[in-house]
Amino acid sequence: MSTPAPRRRSFLGWLVLTLVVLLAAALLIGRNEIVARFPATLPFYQHLGIPVRPPLGVEFRNLSSVQRLQEGRRQLVVSGEIANVADRPSEVPPIRVGLLDGERREIGSARFDPPRTTLEPGAATPFEVTIDEPPQAAESFTVSFGDRS
Incomplete structure (x- = not known):
């Protein structure tokens, strides 16, 4: 017996939403380390108005x-x-x-x-x-x- 299609789509929707939220949280919380490793990402954060203080070294x-x-x-x-x-x-x-x-x-x-x-x-x-x-x-x-x- 297979799962009804609406239920499967609902689960996949929640899964995608959860992954997007986790990715956004990681990009926000780890922004300093991301910019330190990939300096080209700094304009992205600046465009969004998110302050970044990369480790200076x-x-x-x-x-x-x-x-x-x-x-x-x-x-x-x-x-x-x-x-x-x-x-x-x-x-x-x-x-x-x-x-x-x-x-x-x-x-x-x-x-x-x-x-x-x-x-x-x-x-x-x-x-x-x-x-x-x-x-x-x-x-x-x-x-x-x-x-x-």
């Missing part, structure tokens, strides 16, 4: 800072190293330095181009950025990678 090391006077102007100099920790060449995004007050609230920031835009696996590059006349209330800073815009 680069990190900061040996951060330090010094304040100095240069021609009567206060300066904050932040230096360190950017290292590629991925097993593939990695793009290096801009460097973003955030200035924090005593309560760790950001009161200013500056964006700098990295010394190199690409690093090979295991490679590192030193960097040094200077902020002229940082706010008086700035007591500490953060360093992160910024947007390319």
Whole structure:
């Protein structure tokens, strides 16, 4: 005895719908890894307005800072190293330095181009950025990678 045709179509419909929902969930949840592996998929996510933050593959090391006077102007100099920790060449995004007050609230920031835009696996590059006349209330800073815009 065979299953009636409407019942079979109903089951197949639910099966297809379930597979589509699972695929959409995987594309959404795994979007960062997908874009890291297949960069050509980034415009697809951008077109849909879905934010993507692929693993960068680069990190900061040996951060330090010094304040100095240069021609009567206060300066904050932040230096360190950017290292590629991925097993593939990695793009290096801009460097973003955030200035924090005593309560760790950001009161200013500056964006700098990295010394190199690409690093090979295991490679590192030193960097040094200077902020002229940082706010008086700035007591500490953060360093992160910024947007390319």
